[in-house]
Amino acid sequence: MSEGLVVVVRSIIGYFSLFIFTRALGKQQISQLTFFDYVLGITIGSIAASLTTDLSSRAWPHWVGLFTWAILSFLLQSMTIKWMYIAKYVDGEPTIVIMNGEIMEDALRKMKYRIEDVLQLLRNKDIFDLSEVEFAILEPNGNISVLKKAEHNPLTPKDMNISVQPSNISTELIYDGMIIEENLAKIKKDKNWLIKELKKQKVKDISQVFLATLESTGNLYIDKYEDNGKNKDNTKK
Incomplete structure (x- = not known):
């Protein structure tokens, strides 16, 4: 069997293995991934790549490794869904980084975050003034959730007692x-x-x-x- 044909066969095995494993692990969006999920995905992808192109070794050890990582990921995911205290240590917890417009320096230090990182995340939320922020919470996936102070929230039709028609998709x-x-x-x-x-x-x-x-x-x-x-x-x- 030529090397090219071997690569094709291995690619098919790796492709469908990844397809089955990722479907079994769920449909988590990229924005929801924690750093551990990100590294885990890279590792599983690297094993699949080795299964495809590493012709110096047999295919089955790579596939066993791929299967083992996928099973461990599935088990850990199931455990975090069933037991919240495990999810706390695996995924991490939301952390308050700004309270009443004041920066929580100790929280940033524990998370190894710079204030520049937080300011950038706030600018992505169209917030350029820290005094507008009541609470800012850094989520486990790296996103920031912001609650503005009441006086800085935009007016809504409800605030002005204006009735509006419900919106629908086009x-x-x-x-x-x-x-x-x-x-x-x-x-x-x-x-x-x-x-x-x-x-x-x-x-x-x-x-x-x-x-x-x-x-x-x-x-x-x-x-x-x-x-x-x-x-x-x-x-x-």
Whole structure:
């Protein structure tokens, strides 16, 4: 068997092994991963890479290693779900780093965080003044959660006793020049209605439309191929 064919076979084994293991371990988002999860993922990926390309050794020891790491990860994940005190030590706990606008230096020192790191995270939340912050909590995944002081919170319709209509997601009606019949049926419209709405915006053919969506407000948003992002047409339902 040629080396190329061996690599192909090993790649298939490694690919489907990783697929099965990652599906079994759940669908945690990248933003939710702790540092340990990140390192664990790199390690499992490295083992899969060795399984694929390390032709100087047999494949099965690499696969056993990959299987062992995946099983240990699954067991540890199950334990953290079942027992909160284990999750506390494995994933860590949220830590208050700012309280009443004052920085908790001891907490930062224990977490080996610099104040510059915290300020950067706050700027990502559009906060440039520490005095606006009631509490800032550093989450185990490295993100920061912020509670602003009441006087710095923006006004909402509820604060002003203004009633508003509930918001809904938009419905795609055309994508890449093709009508999405299923979505048209959901809003109880037909192709003739859609064509008439397009003609109101001087769109002669559906093939001219890259995207058309019916917004929750009843507006029909149309993006044409030839507009190059300059002309966005909207028409009322």
